[in-house]
Amino acid sequence: MGVVEKIKEIEEEMARTQKNKATEYHLGLLKAKLARYRAQLLEPTSKSGGPGTGFDVQKSGDARVALIGFPSVGKSTLLSKVTHTASETAAYEFTTLTAIPGVIEYKGARIQLLDLPGIVEGASQGRGRGRQVVSTAKTADLILIMLDATKSEEQRRLLEIELDAVGIRLNKKKPDVVFKRKTTGGITLTATVKLTKTDEKTIRTILAGYKLHNCDVMIREDITTDEFIDVLIGTRKYIPCLYVYNKIDAIGLETMDRLAHDDHTVVISCEMDLNLKYLIDRIWDDLGLVKVYTKKRGAPPDLFDPICMRKGSTIEDVCNGVHRSLATNFRYALVWSGKSSKFAPYAQKVGLTHLVQDEDVVSSACLTHT
Numbered sequence: 001m002g003v004v005e006k007i008k009e010i011e012e013e014m015a016r017t018q019k020n021k022a023t024e025y026h027l028g029l030l031k032a033k034l035a036r037y038r039a040q041l042l043e044p045t046s047k048s049g050g051p052g053t054g055f056d057v058q059k060s061g062d063a064r065v066a067l068i069g070f071p072s073v074g075k076s077t078l079l080s081k082v083t084h085t086a087s088e089t090a091a092y093e094f095t096t097l098t099a100i101p102g103v104i105e106y107k108g109a110r111i112q113l114l115d116l117p118g119i120v121e122g123a124s125q126g127r128g129r130g131r132q133v134v135s136t137a138k139t140a141d142l143i144l145i146m147l148d149a150t151k152s153e154e155q156r157r158l159l160e161i162e163l164d165a166v167g168i169r170l171n172k173k174k175p176d177v178v179f180k181r182k183t184t185g186g187i188t189l190t191a192t193v194k195l196t197k198t199d200e201k202t203i204r205t206i207l208a209g210y211k212l213h214n215c216d217v218m219i220r221e222d223i224t225t226d227e228f229i230d231v232l233i234g235t236r237k238y239i240p241c242l243y244v245y246n247k248i249d250a251i252g253l254e255t256m257d258r259l260a261h262d263d264h265t266v267v268i269s270c271e272m273d274l275n276l277k278y279l280i281d282r283i284w285d286d287l288g289l290v291k292v293y294t295k296k297r298g299a300p301p302d303l304f305d306p307i308c309m310r311k312g313s314t315i316e317d318v319c320n321g322v323h324r325s326l327a328t329n330f331r332y333a334l335v336w337s338g339k340s341s342k343f344a345p346y347a348q349k350v351g352l353t354h355l356v357q358d359e360d361v362v363s364s365a366c367l368t369h370t
C-alpha cells in the first residue's frame with residue numbers, strides 16, 4: 001500500500017471514530033501516524049523535481065511574498081499591476097503554468113512577489129502542479145491567499161487545508177514547548193499551565209508512537225494535541241498570511257464591507273485599481289519590515305536611499321548592510337528617532353545590539369571605519 005492510501009485509511013478511521021474522552025488517546029495515536037505519513041509524502045526524492053520540490057526561482061530582494069489561490073482569481077493580473085513584470089492573464093483556468101517573480105518597490109524595500117499556477121483541491125496530495133506550488137509557498141515570508149470575492153466562502157477553507165497538509169501554519173506562533181531528546185533517563189514531562197485541550201496520557205502515547213523514550217518536555221502554553229505533534233515533527237513553517245479578496249467590483253457593497261472587516265483580510269479589484277496601494281502597505285506591515293536612513297557626520301541624512309531591514313534587526317545588521325567591515329571596526333552608533341531613541345530629537349549613543357525601528361536615522365560617523 002502506498003503512502004497516499006495509508007493516509008486515506010487513517011483519515012477514514014478518524015472520521016469513523018467518535019470524539020470523546022475514551023477515544024481521545026486512540027485519536028492522538030492516529031494523528032501522530034497521519035503526521036508521519038504526510039511528512040514522508042513531502043520528503044524530496046533523489047530525483048530532482050520530485051515531490052516536495054518547489055519551483056526553481058531564486059529568492060531576491062528583502063522578502064518573498066507568494067500568491068496562492070484557485071485558478072482565475074486574478075493572481076497574474078495583480079502581479080502585472082503592482083510590478084514591472086507582465087504575467088499572462090486570461091479568462092480560462094491554468095493560464096499560468098510556472099512561477100513568475102516580480103518586484104514590488106516600496107519604501108526602499110524590494111519585495112519579491114511570486115505569481116504561481118492556480119491550485120485545486122487535493123493539491124497537497126500531488127494533484128496537478130499543486131504540490132510544487134504549496135512547496136514553493138513554504139519558502140515565502142508572507143503568503144497571499146487570493147480569493148474571488150464573487151465565489152463562495154468555502155474556497156478559503158479549502159486552501160487552508162492544502163497549506164496545512166504540507167506543514168504550513170498560517171498566522172500562528174510556534175507553540176511554546178521546550179522539547180529535548182536525551183539518550184537515557186526516561187521521559188520528564190512538565191506543564192507550567194493547565195492543559196485543557198490535551199492531556200498527559202495522550203502526550204505520552206504520542207511520544208511512545210514516535211519511539212521517544214528519553215526526553216524532556218516542558219509545555220508552557222495550553223496547546224492542542226495537533227500542536228504537540230507539530231513540535232515533535234519540528235519542520236513546521238509558521239508563516240504570516242493575508243487573505244486578499246479580488247474582483248470586489250463585481251459584488252455588492254454589503255458583502256464587501258463584511259469581508260473588509262475580517263482579520264488579516266484586504267479587499268481589492270485589480271481590474272478597477274481599487275485598494276492596491278493599501279494592499280502593498282499591508283504587505284509591508286505584515287512582513288515586519290523597517291527602513292533605516294544612514295547619515296554621514298556633519299551631513300543631513302540620506303533620505304533617498306534607506307536600508308531595508310527586518311523588524312528585530314540591530315545596529316550590527318545595519319552595519320553589515322552597509323559594509324561587511326563596519327561591524328568589526330565598530331565603536332558606537334548615533335540614532336535619531338521619535339520611536340526607538342528615548343532622547344529624541346537628540347541622538348542616542350548605542351551599541352551593536354541596539355534594536356533599530358522604522359524611520360530611524362543612524363549616524364554613519366561611527367559606521368565609517370577609522
Ligand SMILES: Nc1nc2c(ncn2[C@@H]2O[C@H](COP(=O)(O)OP(=O)(O)OP(=O)(O)O)[C@@H](O)[C@H]2O)c(=O)[nH]1
Pocket residue numbers: 069070071072073074075076077078088089090091092093094095096097116117118119246247248249250268269270271272
Ligand atoms: N471583474 C474582475 N475581473 C478580474 C479582476 N482581476 C482579474 N480579473 C479577470 O479574471 C480572469 C483571470 O485572471 P488571471 O490574472 O489570469 O487569474 P489567475 O489567478 O492568474 O489564473 P491562473 O493563472 O489561470 O490560475 C481574467 O479574465 C481577468 O481579466 C477584477 O478585479 N475584477
Ligand SMILES: [K+]
Pocket residue numbers: 071072073089090091092093094095096
Ligand atoms: K486565468
Ligand SMILES: [Mg+2]
Pocket residue numbers: 075076077087088089095096115116117118
Ligand atoms: Mg495566472
